[in-house]
Amino acid sequence: EVRLVESGGGLVQPGGSLRLSCAASGFIFSGYSMNWVRQAPGKGLEWVSYIRSSSSIIYYAESVKGRFTISRDNAKNSLYLQMNSLRDEDTAVYYCARDLDGYWGFDYWGQGTLVTVSS
Amino acid sequence: QSALTQPASVSGSPGQWITISCTGTSSDIGGYNYVSWYQQHPGKAPKLMIYDVSNRPSGVSNRFSGSKSGNTASLTISGLQAEDEADYYCSSYTSSTTRVFGTGTKVTVL
Numbered sequence A: 001e002v003r004l005v006e007s008g009g010g011l012v013q014p015g016g017s018l019r020l021s022c023a024a025s026g027f028i029f030s031g032y033s034m035n036w037v038r039q040a041p042g043k044g045l046e047w048v049s050y051i052r053s054s055s056s057i058i059y060y061a062e063s064v065k066g067r068f069t070i071s072r073d074n075a076k077n078s079l080y081l082q083m084n085s086l087r088d089e090d091t092a093v094y095y096c097a098r099d100l101d102g103y104w105g106f107d108y109w110g111q112g113t114l115v116t117v118s119s
Numbered sequence B: 001q002s003a004l005t006q007p008a009s010v011s012g013s014p015g016q017w018i019t020i021s022c023t024g025t026s027s028d029i030g031g032y033n034y035v036s037w038y039q040q041h042p043g044k045a046p047k048l049m050i051y052d053v054s055n056r057p058s059g060v061s062n063r064f065s066g067s068k069s070g071n072t073a074s075l076t077i078s079g080l081q082a083e084d085e086a087d088y089y090c091s092s093y094t095s096s097t098t099r100v101f102g103t104g105t106k107v108t109v110l
Helices: none
Strands: A003-007 A010-012 A018-025 A034-039 A045-051 A058-060 A068-073 A078-083 A092-099 A106-109 A113-117 B009-012 B018-023 B035-040 B047-050 B064-069 B072-077 B086-094 B098-101 B105-109
Touching (some): A003 A092, A018 A034, A018 A113, A034 A106, A045 A068, A045 A078, A045 A092, A045 B086, A045 B098, A058 A068, A106 B047, B018 B086, B018 B105, B035 B072, B047 B064, B072 B086
Parallel strands (some): A010 A113
Antiparallel strands (some): A018 A078, A034 A092, A045 A058, A068 A078, A092 A106, A092 A113, B035 B086, B064 B072, B086 B105
16 A cells, blocks of 8 residues: 655744655655645645656755755655745645656645644 | 636536636646646545546546646536535646646535
């Protein structure tokens, strides 16, 4: 069974940093590209970042470029999101989501972890 | 990259069919056959319903179908059921940032 479990969320002050993790199991993690997607309270989905299976290609949404860094450790079956210079508008539930292999879509999602940026 | 445009809400009676539109540009929906749709119930993670414009993942009811014409993609739900009441989001590949979601549509079963 494919499982994605996010962790690392919490309350942080504006300007602070936080590192999210996503533990993957039930599939060959090193064979799949991964994404972070967020959802502000009561709002829609916003794609945040993408990383290829080999980490060779990385993309970011304009709203987080220069502040967030996506990475992965295939040996540990884990995906990460380092978030720096956090702003109020970064408050959201952050999901990790797996790319559908060879097709367009995110086929598995974690349950999400809540990040609250507030003073 | 602006979000793709969806109607805020769509409603229908049980057994009816409804269609949710998702409008973009030639740089996203119109330029690629890379559209997917997601269903999200309150407090839950999104679920993939359609990929590559019109394909259903294993386990998704055939009451759900997808299509595309020009810069607009559509999700049709036929034989509407109470369990279909949820938020629905489209997503497309985009030449600017590679991935973008729609604004979301709340489906209400009357």
